[in-house]
Amino acid sequence: MTTNKLIVLSFLISLPITVVGQSFKGTVSDAVNAKPLPYASIxxxxxxxxxxxDADGRFDIAINKAAPTDTLIVSYLGYASVKFIKREISQSAYQIKLSPGALQLHEVIAQGKREIIPIGNQKASGQYTGWGDYKSSRGRLRGVAIETNELPLKLAKFKMHMDACEFDSVRFRLHILPLAGGYSGNLKAELINENIFFNVNKGQKWVSVDLAPYNLVIDESIVVAVEWLDAWVKEEERDESYKLTISLSRKEGYMFIRNTPEEPFLPTKSKFSPTMYFETYKPGNGGVE
Incomplete structure (x- = not known):
C-alpha cells in the first residue's frame, strides 16, 4: 500500500510539470503602453x-516535440525579442511584454520626376501555390528571390497576383530580407523594422500595398515573402477547405517556404515562381506623381 501511495503521489507531483511542458501559452503586449501585439511570432x-x-496577442503553442534545452523566441518587428529555455518554462500562462526598439529609416532625397522600375515577377500563369485550412496554415509563408543590378532602389509598391481567395478576407504580413547567401535558406534579419499588414478580399486578383510611408530603400538583392496570419468567412458548413492560392509566373527562380517563425527558410529552384514584384525608383528621383 505504501508503495502504491508513493507512486500515485509522484505522478500527481509530476503532472503539472508535464502539462506545462506540452504547451507554451500566454499573451504578448507592448511594454510601454500595454497594447496587445497582434500576430507576434513564437x-x-x-x-x-x-x-x-492571434489578433489580440494571445498564443498557445505546442512544444511537446521540443528538447528541454531548446530556445523559444517571442518576436515582433520593431521590438526586442524575448527568449525562453523550454526546461525553465514553469507557468501555465505568460504575460510577455516586448520593448520597442529604435526605428532606423533610410534617408532619401526626393526631387524631380520619378521613373518607375519594376523588379520581380509581373506575369501570372495558370500555376499556383498556397494553402487550405487557415487554422493549421496560420504563420506559413511563401516568397521569391528578386535579383537586380538596378541598385539602390526605393520601394514604392508591392504587388502580388492571387490565383484564388475563397475566404471573405485574409490578412497577410509582408517580409523583406537580404538574399546574400540565402540560397542555403539561412537568411539574415529583416530589412524592415515594423509590421506591414495587408488584407486580400474574396475573389481579388491583383493586390497592391503602398510602401511609401515606410521609406524603404534596398541596396542588394532580396527575398520578398508573404505570411498568412488570419482569415474570416461567414458561418456556413463546408466539407472542403477554403482555397487560398498565389499565382506562379513562368519565370524560373527560387521559391522560399517557411512554416514556423524560427525555422530556416526552404529555398526551392523551380520553373515557376510566385507572381510578386515591386514598383521601385532610384533615390533622388522621388518626386510626387
Missing amino acids: GVKGKSIGGIA
Missing part, C-alpha cells in the same frame, strides 16, 4: 516548431 530556434499569436 518559435523554437532552428526547428519547425511554433506559430503566431
Whole structure:
C-alpha cells in the first residue's frame, strides 16, 4: 500500500510539470503602453516548431516535440525579442511584454520626376501555390528571390497576383530580407523594422500595398515573402477547405517556404515562381506623381 501511495503521489507531483511542458501559452503586449501585439511570432530556434499569436496577442503553442534545452523566441518587428529555455518554462500562462526598439529609416532625397522600375515577377500563369485550412496554415509563408543590378532602389509598391481567395478576407504580413547567401535558406534579419499588414478580399486578383510611408530603400538583392496570419468567412458548413492560392509566373527562380517563425527558410529552384514584384525608383528621383 505504501508503495502504491508513493507512486500515485509522484505522478500527481509530476503532472503539472508535464502539462506545462506540452504547451507554451500566454499573451504578448507592448511594454510601454500595454497594447496587445497582434500576430507576434513564437518559435523554437532552428526547428519547425511554433506559430503566431492571434489578433489580440494571445498564443498557445505546442512544444511537446521540443528538447528541454531548446530556445523559444517571442518576436515582433520593431521590438526586442524575448527568449525562453523550454526546461525553465514553469507557468501555465505568460504575460510577455516586448520593448520597442529604435526605428532606423533610410534617408532619401526626393526631387524631380520619378521613373518607375519594376523588379520581380509581373506575369501570372495558370500555376499556383498556397494553402487550405487557415487554422493549421496560420504563420506559413511563401516568397521569391528578386535579383537586380538596378541598385539602390526605393520601394514604392508591392504587388502580388492571387490565383484564388475563397475566404471573405485574409490578412497577410509582408517580409523583406537580404538574399546574400540565402540560397542555403539561412537568411539574415529583416530589412524592415515594423509590421506591414495587408488584407486580400474574396475573389481579388491583383493586390497592391503602398510602401511609401515606410521609406524603404534596398541596396542588394532580396527575398520578398508573404505570411498568412488570419482569415474570416461567414458561418456556413463546408466539407472542403477554403482555397487560398498565389499565382506562379513562368519565370524560373527560387521559391522560399517557411512554416514556423524560427525555422530556416526552404529555398526551392523551380520553373515557376510566385507572381510578386515591386514598383521601385532610384533615390533622388522621388518626386510626387
